[in-house]
Amino acid sequence: MTETAGLTAVAMSGGLDSSVVAWLLAQRGEPAIGLSMLLWDRSEEAVHGRCCGALDLGDAKRVAQQAGIPHYTLRMDHEFRQKVVDPFVEDYLAGRTPSPCVRCNTWIKFDLLLERARRLGAERVATGHYARILEGPDGPELHTALDADKDQSYYLFELTREQLAASSFPLGEMSKPEVRRLAREAGLVVAEKGESMEVCFVAGGVREFVEEQVAENPERFAGAALNSPAALVDSAGKTLGTGQPYYRYTVGQRRGLGVAAPSPLYVLAIEPAENRVVVGSESDLMAPGLRGERLHWIGPAPHSPVEATVKIRSRHPGAPARIHPLEDGHVEVRFAEPQRGITPGQAAVFYQETRVLGGCWIEGRLF
Amino acid sequence: MDAVYLDHNATTPLHPRVRAAMLPWIGEKHGNPSSLHRFGQAAREAVEAAREQVAALLGARPPEVVFTASGTEGNNAVIFDAARRAGHRGHLVISSIEHPSVREAAARLEKKGLEVTRVSPGGDGVVPAAEFAAALRPDTFLACLMLANNELGTLQPVAEVAAACRERGIPMLCDAVQAVGKQPVDVEALGVDYLVLGAHKFYGPLGAAAVWVRKGRELGGLLVGGSQERRRRASTENVPALAGLGEAAAAAREEMPARVAHLTALRDRFEAELPRRVPGALLHCTASPRLPNTSHVAFPGVEGESLLIRLDLAGFAVSTGSACSSGAVEPSKTLLAIGLPAEEALSSLRVSFGISNNQDEVEAFLAALAREVAELRRVAPSLGERLVTR
Numbered sequence A: 001m002t003e004t005a006g007l008t009a010v011a012m013s014g015g016l017d018s019s020v021v022a023w024l025l026a027q028r029g030e031p032a033i034g035l036s037m038l039l040w041d042r043s044e045e046a047v048h049g050r051c052c053g054a055l056d057l058g059d060a061k062r063v064a065q066q067a068g069i070p071h072y073t074l075r076m077d078h079e080f081r082q083k084v085v086d087p088f089v090e091d092y093l094a095g096r097t098p099s100p101c102v103r104c105n106t107w108i109k110f111d112l113l114l115e116r117a118r119r120l121g122a123e124r125v126a127t128g129h130y131a132r133i134l135e136g137p138d139g140p141e142l143h144t145a146l147d148a149d150k151d152q153s154y155y156l157f158e159l160t161r162e163q164l165a166a167s168s169f170p171l172g173e174m175s176k177p178e179v180r181r182l183a184r185e186a187g188l189v190v191a192e193k194g195e196s197m198e199v200c201f202v203a204g205g206v207r208e209f210v211e212e213q214v215a216e217n218p219e220r221f222a223g224a225a226l227n228s229p230a231a232l233v234d235s236a237g238k239t240l241g242t243g244q245p246y247y248r249y250t251v252g253q254r255r256g257l258g259v260a261a262p263s264p265l266y267v268l269a270i271e272p273a274e275n276r277v278v279v280g281s282e283s284d285l286m287a288p289g290l291r292g293e294r295l296h297w298i299g300p301a302p303h304s305p306v307e308a309t310v311k312i313r314s315r316h317p318g319a320p321a322r323i324h325p326l327e328d329g330h331v332e333v334r335f336a337e338p339q340r341g342i343t344p345g346q347a348a349v350f351y352q353e354t355r356v357l358g359g360c361w362i363e364g365r366l367f
Numbered sequence B: 001m002d003a004v005y006l007d008h009n010a011t012t013p014l015h016p017r018v019r020a021a022m023l024p025w026i027g028e029k030h031g032n033p034s035s036l037h038r039f040g041q042a043a044r045e046a047v048e049a050a051r052e053q054v055a056a057l058l059g060a061r062p063p064e065v066v067f068t069a070s071g072t073e074g075n076n077a078v079i080f081d082a083a084r085r086a087g088h089r090g091h092l093v094i095s096s097i098e099h100p101s102v103r104e105a106a107a108r109l110e111k112k113g114l115e116v117t118r119v120s121p122g123g124d125g126v127v128p129a130a131e132f133a134a135a136l137r138p139d140t141f142l143a144c145l146m147l148a149n150n151e152l153g154t155l156q157p158v159a160e161v162a163a164a165c166r167e168r169g170i171p172m173l174c175d176a177v178q179a180v181g182k183q184p185v186d187v188e189a190l191g192v193d194y195l196v197l198g199a200h201k202f203y204g205p206l207g208a209a210a211v212w213v214r215k216g217r218e219l220g221g222l223l224v225g226g227s228q229e230r231r232r233r234a235s236t237e238n239v240p241a242l243a244g245l246g247e248a249a250a251a252a253r254e255e256m257p258a259r260v261a262h263l264t265a266l267r268d269r270f271e272a273e274l275p276r277r278v279p280g281a282l283l284h285c286t287a288s289p290r291l292p293n294t295s296h297v298a299f300p301g302v303e304g305e306s307l308l309i310r311l312d313l314a315g316f317a318v319s320t321g322s323a324c325s326s327g328a329v330e331p332s333k334t335l336l337a338i339g340l341p342a343e344e345a346l347s348s349l350r351v352s353f354g355i356s357n358n359q360d361e362v363e364a365f366l367a368a369l370a371r372e373v374a375e376l377r378r379v380a381p382s383l384g385e386r387l388v389t390r
Helices: A016-027 A054-067 A077-093 A100-119 A161-165 A176-186 A206-216 B016-026 B038-058 B071-085 B100-111 B129-135 B158-168 B239-277 B304-313 B333-337 B342-346 B359-379 B384-388
Strands: A008-011 A032-038 A071-075 A124-126 A131-136 A139-144 A231-233 A239-242 A266-271 A276-280 A286-297 A306-311 A319-325 A331-340 A347-352 A355-365 B065-068 B091-095 B115-119 B140-144 B172-175 B194-198 B209-213 B294-298 B348-352
Touching: A008 A016, A008 A100, A016 A032, A016 A054, A016 A176, A032 A054, A032 A100, A054 A071, A071 B304, A077 A100, A077 A206, A100 A124, A100 A161, A100 B359, A139 A161, B016 B239, B038 B065, B038 B194, B038 B209, B038 B239, B065 B071, B071 B091, B071 B100, B071 B140, B071 B172, B071 B194, B071 B209, B091 B100, B091 B129, B100 B115, B100 B172, B115 B129, B129 B158, B140 B158, B158 B172, B239 B294, B239 B359, B304 B348, B304 B359, B333 B342, B342 B348
Parallel strands: A008 A032, A008 A124, A032 A071, A231 A276, B091 B115, B091 B140, B140 B172, B172 B194
Antiparallel strands: A131 A139, A139 A355, A231 A239, A266 A276, A286 A331, A286 A355, A306 A319, A306 A347, A319 A331, A347 A355, B065 B209, B194 B209, B294 B348
């Protein structure tokens, strides 16, 4: 009686993209169910237009009805806090600038959700990501979306071949205007929705969020020095003044440093242990390479250094580099030309043409 | 087989008789019962006939029946009005397994500085009458005890508690929403002062409910406006829904012995077969006095949420715990209150049969349960980690 042969679970956020995925699968007559994740239950804040807002889950339910597929909401707020929100706060407290959307894909959407979907009899999870899965000689490969402006492959670099084999990105060959046109033609209630650009669980400022979280959960973040002004120092260690608490700064930041200087100053490094923020000129921001950790290859790990184009943040155009794997998941990435603003906590993702080879998490810069 | 509905404690389909009674009022007939002309007169007659039918079901007098839009409204109205008459001082006693419309009303009063005592059930799902009576105080202005628990189906000792309240002159509210229409309910036998029922739990429409108010007891409504319902509930009467409520009450009264027999037979067959068909299944509170239609069962090692979804995909509608507004499942407060560990609470399902279910459906459901539970145990053998970390 159960229609589980080839069942696809669509991860529905209530946004435009995943709604169109659900509608497309239903149109094609593929057996599908919609699953939404309740990730961050702050319903009183009514966070609309963000991927984890409770109001958007109501939209997901309506779209599923329009598409004619069943829809269920799974509570995953506990796991989301553990795998995404707490590490996000910890990163800021450690002087890093995190990339929570990568972690959410790695730990929530393509791990926990996929596992839950399988429990329900689904074979795969389909999402509204703009990326492509292409079959290669060593199994499924991750590639950039055809619409380069919308490409989200950066956020998916930690997926494994096993996860890719059980995933589907039906929008990978479509453009955003096409997706919106489909939604309008189908009369989906979300057809005019905008983009969710910010970190979905942060309603206001990121720094205020970090402070709130530490205050709400002092045991979890024991030892965090809130509201203690950091010393602003130059590369030689000379104190230039006193600024804001260190976790309010990001590497590469220029504005609002809280110190006057004849030429523009940039944040070069954040040193939580010393409660120091190192500042310097724009040229000091340039680095020949980066040191990374938790190196991940989607395909088989190479035995020798690899030439690739490396993106050091989601909006980075990518720069040619040579990747030198080290021991214990560490790695050095040496760029052909020095790069500006290598930021600890961000992901460095390796590409060859459209293919994502893998990536690592930035620990620091090379000198 | 079409989808099988086994969630009648959530809501019920319309009885064909009810539908027939409502159709004229969403078709050719209309009228405001307060109007003096013949349209109004016909509408008034429909509302008053419904009042008589509801009163007859409860063994009550028609003027004691106040129509509302929902059971929640009825419970809220009684509780907030009792608090108002007590001058927003004093003490309220409820059980810890009341419906949220009682629990949350009490919590709101507590925030305003009133005292609330919550009496817990035993592991049998029944609140001990003696403990409830012992919680009553000279300044207690209201006692609230449900007749049947919505999740477990266990019947509460309402008559005993009402006797204790009467001795002390304390008014008592009985939320009978889950019991009315499923088993005989007689207000005089219970001896309470206020009793709440809702049409959609017994084959009537959504949007129609009633508070029975014992003669001599007061009820100031939540809404202020016209003088409808003897000034106890302002609002133009919802004539189609009330006509449906009346007919649902009449049908319940006429069919009661047959209903109880039919529901009991379905449930007993299900419960007798279940342990054999699904090894390890644990039925809850079967030794307690219960509604004839409700089974509550845990499947240790299986997540109730996943089982519910798989059953839905297979065409069987059941329920787990209390759902929050977005539809995600949380461990039920009632199950925690009877001492179930969180793991067992999260592995439980509520099955609530209705008058249109039949033995073939019970058989098909047992087969589906056996298959889906076995499949879930196969694909998700260890569930412990996720539950323990909650």
